[in-house]
Amino acid sequence: MGHRCHDEKPSFNLRKLIQLFFFLMLSPLALCQLSYKFYDYTCPNLTRIVRYGVMSALANDSRMAASLLRLHFHDCFVNGCDASVLLDDTSSMEGEKGAAPNRNSVRGFEVIDAIKASLEKACPYTVSCADIISLASRDAVYLAGGPCWSVPLGRRDGLTANKDGANDDIPSPFESLQNITAKFTAKGLDIKDVVVLSGGHSIGFAQCFTFKQRLFDFGGSGIADPALDTSLLQSLQKTCPDQDDSDTTLAPLDPVTTNKFDNVYYKNLVSGTGLLQSDQDLMGDNQTAAMVVTYSKYPLLFFRDFGASMVKMSNIGALTGKDGQIRRNCRVVNN
Numbered sequence: 085m086g087h088r089c090h091d092e093k094p095s096f097n098l099r100k101l102i103q104l105f106f107f108l109m110l111s112p113l114a115l116c117q118l119s120y121k122f123y124d125y126t127c128p129n130l131t132r133i134v135r136y137g138v139m140s141a142l143a144n145d146s147r148m149a150a151s152l153l154r155l156h157f158h159d160c161f162v163n164g165c166d167a168s169v170l171l172d173d174t175s176s177m178e179g180e181k182g183a184a185p186n187r188n189s190v191r192g193f194e195v196i197d198a199i200k201a202s203l204e205k206a207c208p209y210t211v212s213c214a215d216i217i218s219l220a221s222r223d224a225v226y227l228a229g230g231p232c233w234s235v236p237l238g239r240r241d242g243l244t245a246n247k248d249g250a251n252d253d254i255p256s257p258f259e260s261l262q263n264i265t266a267k268f269t270a271k272g273l274d275i276k277d278v279v280v281l282s283g284g285h286s287i288g289f290a291q292c293f294t295f296k297q298r299l300f301d302f303g304g305s306g307i308a309d310p311a312l313d314t315s316l317l318q319s320l321q322k323t324c325p326d327q328d329d330s331d332t333t334l335a336p337l338d339p340v341t342t343n344k345f346d347n348v349y350y351k352n353l354v355s356g357t358g359l360l361q362s363d364q365d366l367m368g369d370n371q372t373a374a375m376v377v378t379y380s381k382y383p384l385l386f387f388r389d390f391g392a393s394m395v396k397m398s399n400i401g402a403l404t405g406k407d408g409q410i411r412r413n414c415r416v417v418n419n
């Protein structure tokens with residue numbers, strides 16, 4: 085048995101009832117910031133329902149852990165963590181699903197839909213889609229062998245998507261570390277968060293086109309990226325031959341422990357086997373390289389810092405109070 089991961093469940097006693105009274109009295113105030121107890125009285129089974137939904141999804145498709153984690157990242161970097169990424173296109177609004185970083189790439193929408201449907205039965209009109217994504221990504225990482233952290237709750241769902249924001253604000257694997265760091269600092273995160281959250285690439289897959297340039301024509305040089313380990317280079321050249329029809333073939337971000345959330349990602353960077361150029365670039369700067377080496381040696385430090393950076397990321401631009409709404413269906417704004 086590993087350590088357990090759950091949030092505290094409410095039990096009814098006098099103290100709790102008094103707390104409930106004050107909670108209701110003060111709710112306009114209390115609703116203005118995120119809280120660990122936000123749904124304790126309104127949806128006591130929330131964390132169990134989300135956990136069950138994520139477990140079912142992983143039993144069918146182990147990659148879904150990675151996909152849910154990435155979904156949260158792509159939500160939070162555009163209009164804040166407001167579930168804007170879940171909105172389908174409408175006649176008057178282009179959603180984020182069609183933006184370059186997301187198209188044919190971001191996954192997990194059906195999993196969130198299924199969890200939302202269960203929640204609408206257990207506690208209708210209550211739980212935001214933004215909170216579901218945040219809890220589901222926490223559970224996904226934990227169930228993949230990673231750390232557990234407590235998720236502050238009470239986010240509300242946005243009223244619109246922002247396709248341009250998705251194109252502009254989500255980092256690309258072809259960008260410099262400096263540019264990627266600038267995109268993080270624009271969201272209130274820092275260089276340490278860049279290194280720590282890049283550890284999300286401990287699980288999941290990337291399509292060949294996101295790193296193929298490194299295999300054949302690095303920076304227009306006509307040769308492979310010299311930072312790439314030779315035997316990995318040969319194996320990736322087989323997976324992703326230099327023809328367009330290999331563009332969407334998948335390669336694991338961490339070929340050593342592909343489905344296990346651990347610190348092997350950092351060990352790979354130290355040995356020159358990072359998959360994306362943006363991953364391996366973390367070794368090209370003294371400050372970030374020192375952090376990579378530290379996380380490659382201290383898995384529990386990485387776990388602790390990952391939880392802390394995830395909480396930071398999941399607070400970006402959170403809508404609270406009367407802002408936004410609680411969507412009935414995560415794909416459409418309530419009318």
Ligand code: HEM
Nearest residue numbers: 150151154157189255256257281284288289290291294362
């Ligand atoms: C630092 C800048 C980042 C860049 C440039 C980047 C880029 C990418 C790219 C290109 C892919 C492959 C997508 C595809 O081929 O369809 C990917 C996958 C992934 N990314 Fe990132 N990413 C970054 C940060 C993050 C962060 C902060 C997280 C979460 C904490 C994350 C989690 C993931 C996961 C889990 C996958 C695999 C998804 C799956 O298999 O479905 N990434 N990323």
Ligand SMILES: *[C@@H]1O[C@H](CO)[C@@H](O)[C@H](O)[C@H]1NC(C)=O
Nearest residue numbers: 127128129130132205206207
């Ligand atoms: C919570 O789930 C348990 C077990 O599934 C169930 O017995 C109980 O009725 C649920 N409580 C609420 C308030 O939905």
Ligand SMILES: *[C@@H]1O[C@H](CO)[C@@H](O)[C@H](O)[C@H]1NC(C)=O
Nearest residue numbers: 140141144145146147194195
């Ligand atoms: C199971 O996973 C596959 C993809 O791996 C997906 O197409 C399918 O819809 C999933 N089924 C269920 C019941 O979630």
Ligand SMILES: *[C@@H]1O[C@H](CO)[C@@H](O)[C@H](O)[C@H]1NC(C)=O
Nearest residue numbers: 258259260261262263264266
């Ligand atoms: C970094 O950002 C600047 C300004 O947006 C851009 O001109 C430049 O091409 C980017 N460089 C890389 C390597 O991403």
Ligand SMILES: *[C@@H]1O[C@H](CO)[C@@H](O)[C@H](O)[C@H]1NC(C)=O
Nearest residue numbers: 367368369370371372373374
């Ligand atoms: C980074 O490390 C290299 C080699 O150890 C050193 O030459 C260089 O001055 C360092 N750069 C900075 C900015 O500290």
